[in-house]
Amino acid sequence: MQKWKLSRYTVVFRSESGDAYFHNSYMGALALVPAAEFSRIEGLLGREITKNDNEILDELCANGFFFPSGTDEKKFVSDVLSRENQSGNFDLIILPHENCNFRCTYCYETHKRGRMEPGVIEGLKHLVEKKTAGCSGLSIRWFGGEPLLAPDIIYDLSDSFLRSCEKNGIPYWSHMTTNAYLLTPDVLDKLLQRKINDFQITLDGPEETHDTTRVLAGGGKTFRTIYNNLLEMKRRDDEFTVSIRINFNNESLALMEDFFASISQSFGDDRRFGLYLRPIGKYGGPNDDNIEVCEPAYAKVAEMELSERYLQFGYLDRLVKKSLQSHGQVCYAGKESSMVIGADGTIYKCSVSFENPDNHVGKLLPDGSLDIDKSKWDLWVANKNIDHQACESCPVYPLCQGKYCPRSSIKENKPVCPMTRTTYSQLVQLAANGHTRFQ
Ligand code: SF4
Numbered sequence: 001m002q003k004w005k006l007s008r009y010t011v012v013f014r015s016e017s018g019d020a021y022f023h024n025s026y027m028g029a030l031a032l033v034p035a036a037e038f039s040r041i042e043g044l045l046g047r048e049i050t051k052n053d054n055e056i057l058d059e060l061c062a063n064g065f066f067f068p069s070g071t072d073e074k075k076f077v078s079d080v081l082s083r084e085n086q087s088g089n090f091d092l093i094i095l096p097h098e099n100c101n102f103r104c105t106y107c108y109e110t111h112k113r114g115r116m117e118p119g120v121i122e123g124l125k126h127l128v129e130k131k132t133a134g135c136s137g138l139s140i141r142w143f144g145g146e147p148l149l150a151p152d153i154i155y156d157l158s159d160s161f162l163r164s165c166e167k168n169g170i171p172y173w174s175h176m177t178t179n180a181y182l183l184t185p186d187v188l189d190k191l192l193q194r195k196i197n198d199f200q201i202t203l204d205g206p207e208e209t210h211d212t213t214r215v216l217a218g219g220g221k222t223f224r225t226i227y228n229n230l231l232e233m234k235r236r237d238d239e240f241t242v243s244i245r246i247n248f249n250n251e252s253l254a255l256m257e258d259f260f261a262s263i264s265q266s267f268g269d270d271r272r273f274g275l276y277l278r279p280i281g282k283y284g285g286p287n288d289d290n291i292e293v294c295e296p297a298y299a300k301v302a303e304m305e306l307s308e309r310y311l312q313f314g315y316l317d318r319l320v321k322k323s324l325q326s327h328g329q330v331c332y333a334g335k336e337s338s339m340v341i342g343a344d345g346t347i348y349k350c351s352v353s354f355e356n357p358d359n360h361v362g363k364l365l366p367d368g369s370l371d372i373d374k375s376k377w378d379l380w381v382a383n384k385n386i387d388h389q390a391c392e393s394c395p396v397y398p399l400c401q402g403k404y405c406p407r408s409s410i411k412e413n414k415p416v417c418p419m420t421r422t423t424y425s426q427l428v429q430l431a432a433n434g435h436t437r438f439q
């Protein structure tokens with residue numbers, strides 16, 4: 001009879017009450033086993049088992065927490081992950097305008113470049129035309145600066161990309177990171193017509209804190225305009241998703257509970273709007289010495305605690321749960337299939353360190369060809385900094401594969417882990433407890 005053993009990618013956390021949370025990072029599976037039941041199976045977890053030993057163990061086997069004995073699980077998983085990594089999708093991050101109508105106090109971008117040049121627009125159309133003939137799907141992320149400073153370029157490129165995908169019969173996904181100041185109903189109409197239907201929009205907490213950090217380039221408040229645009233979105237029946245990113249710092253932390261209550265009145269009942277939290281950080285911008293941030297070790301704990309608190313108010317973003325699935329913590333900068341195209345045609349891997357020469361990996365030419373500096377490209381994708389021993393024996397290897405943040409790995413000359421064990425445990429409990437409160 002087939003024997004099973006606990007998967008090397010299954011981690012078990014105990015809550016204060018003794019309940020056990022199981023997470024398998026290859027399957028992305030989560031399970032909660034109440035304390036009384038867990039005490040009956042705890043002693044069997046280190047042994048080989050056969051199905052029918054116990055109802056709960058059978059259930060855990062069926063859901064991927066156990067692996068058939070005698071098979072090389074490490075090899076099996078690494079083969080599957082590497083096949084998935086070559087799935088053939090093409091992922092482009094496009095900066096149609098590198099300037100911004102905001103000057104957030106923590107911003108790391110220099111705003112030196114502006115609107116995308118005509119030769120780059122042509123180059124992008126040709127590039128996508130060529131790529132879609134041989135890839136299995138096209139994913140576009142509109143980023144900036146502020147992409148909506150150049151809506152005409154977005155419409156023009158989107159129309160061309162959609163034609164290329166249709167011609168080749170492949171799926172198309174399009175996402176936009178925008179400050180939403182210019183995301184009026186009329187603009188949204190035009191974006192949705194072009195299948196741009198997934199948005200990331202940031203608020204720095206409630207109005208009083210947001211308006212001190214996310215300010216207009218010439219000075220001026222932004223919260224009301226963004227919030228009104230979000231409310232206008234909510235009034236529509238269309239299908240789209242909005243990830244509301246809430247940035248917090250020491251100052252806004254104390255105001256979050258009230259803010260959650262008010263945001264939940266507007267969006268808490270609408271599955272299209274999911275929320276996630278991030279600490280404001282020092283990202284290398286000119287104002288880093290003057291900005292108010294949470295102490296980094298505490299920031300992650302606060303992020304988890306706030307997320308847990310928000311569960312009673314509305315939907316958490318699917319990103320939270322996705323981060324516990326295989327590939328969920330791999331940055332696009334580390335992927336062979338992904339590149340960022342700047343307004344002047346510069347090709348980047350990372351969408352943060354635009355001024356870092358290591359990140360200038362090539363140039364898009366007007367005929368759609370790519371002039372790539374292979375040695376720089378490989379810095380990001382070849383994973384030379386991976387600590388094979390640590391990563392390959394790591395129980396969450398399928399989540400990050402040593403590619404959580406290639407920028408930090410290059411800088412530190414070693415892989416940088418996405419989370420501590422404490423944060424991991426909090427994330428697992430959050431996801432398991434909140435499975436109905438994700439988009
Ligand atoms: S970087 Fe860290 S979390 Fe990721 S696989 Fe390596 S050891 Fe594990």
Ligand code: SF4
Pocket residue numbers: 331332333350351352353404405406407408
């Ligand atoms: S490499 Fe790091 S900083 Fe750059 S986009 Fe990826 S996670 Fe962000």
